[in-house]
Amino acid sequence: MPSEAFPDYSIKYAELARKTRLALSPALRRVADEIETTLSFDPNKYPERISPASLDGTSRIYRHPNPELQVTFQVDETKKILYFFHYYAPTVQPPQTIFISYAHQDQPWLDKLRAFLSVLEQHDVIKFWDDSQLVPGVPWEQRIADVLKDAKAGLLLVSQAFLASKFITDVELPRLLEAANRDGKRIYWLHVSPSTVFDSHPEIIKFQSIMDNPKTSLKERQEVEQEKTFVAVAKRLRDGAQLN
Numbered sequence: 001m002p003s004e005a006f007p008d009y010s011i012k013y014a015e016l017a018r019k020t021r022l023a024l025s026p027a028l029r030r031v032a033d034e035i036e037t038t039l040s041f042d043p044n045k046y047p048e049r050i051s052p053a054s055l056d057g058t059s060r061i062y063r064h065p066n067p068e069l070q071v072t073f074q075v076d077e078t079k080k081i082l083y084f085f086h087y088y089a090p091t092v093q094p095p096q097t098i099f100i101s102y103a104h105q106d107q108p109w110l111d112k113l114r115a116f117l118s119v120l121e122q123h124d125v126i127k128f129w130d131d132s133q134l135v136p137g138v139p140w141e142q143r144i145a146d147v148l149k150d151a152k153a154g155l156l157l158v159s160q161a162f163l164a165s166k167f168i169t170d171v172e173l174p175r176l177l178e179a180a181n182r183d184g185k186r187i188y189w190l191h192v193s194p195s196t197v198f199d200s201h202p203e204i205i206k207f208q209s210i211m212d213n214p215k216t217s218l219k220e221r222q223e224v225e226q227e228k229t230f231v232a233v234a235k236r237l238r239d240g241a242q243l244n
Helices: 015-022 026-041 104-122 140-150 160-164 166-183 223-243
Strands: 010-013 050-052 059-064 069-076 081-088 096-101 126-129 153-158 186-191
Touching (some): 104 126, 104 223
Antiparallel strands (some): 069 081
16 A cells, blocks of 8 residues: 555544543534544644644644534644644534424334434434433333423324324324424424325414425335435425524
8 A cells, every 4th residue: 555545643632632522423523533634644734724722832723614623732743643632612502303203103104214314313413302212211201291392393204193193192292383383393294194184183284294295195105206205304304404
């Protein structure tokens, strides 16, 4: 392998660097990886992003513009070592939480949808919550109530089983709709299988569905069309989160 494939500087972490790096979100840790790799080849590559962090100039701060991330480090030119001391994300906001309300009979639809939503979680755009994340030993009704209260939006997977669920219609749906009317909480809905929603639940259909032509449910679409719908849903949720 050619020598230019190897970085000029090796990397060492102070204990504080390890702790503050671990506290970063997964997406920011990936950015930190890129910063470290770049600096290990050339610590002076981005002079406009680097400023002194100490009076004697031995420590430096690298400021990454987007997403914002500050990295404090030192360069040992003789030993060819980069020493990293601290990582700080000054304006990072926690990802929004979207509460997914669904009937347990529709678990397969939730699993398919989550495969397309996972990338939003990986990039810390949105955090999705459903009752599969309940922890044994924790009062489940209170936990659901707490998540419903804090969630920025609700995503309804509508089917006849959803409409027939007593817990959904008596607890989850009223609380989401009340928060939407009182606080402007967003309500998204997907028509996963044929149901009477258009005739029986005007309080749901008054919200524009997140899918195109909701009268044709996901179950009535070919598999490739289902996947295209999931891609569009993920994009709309991402765009909605970025508008807030």
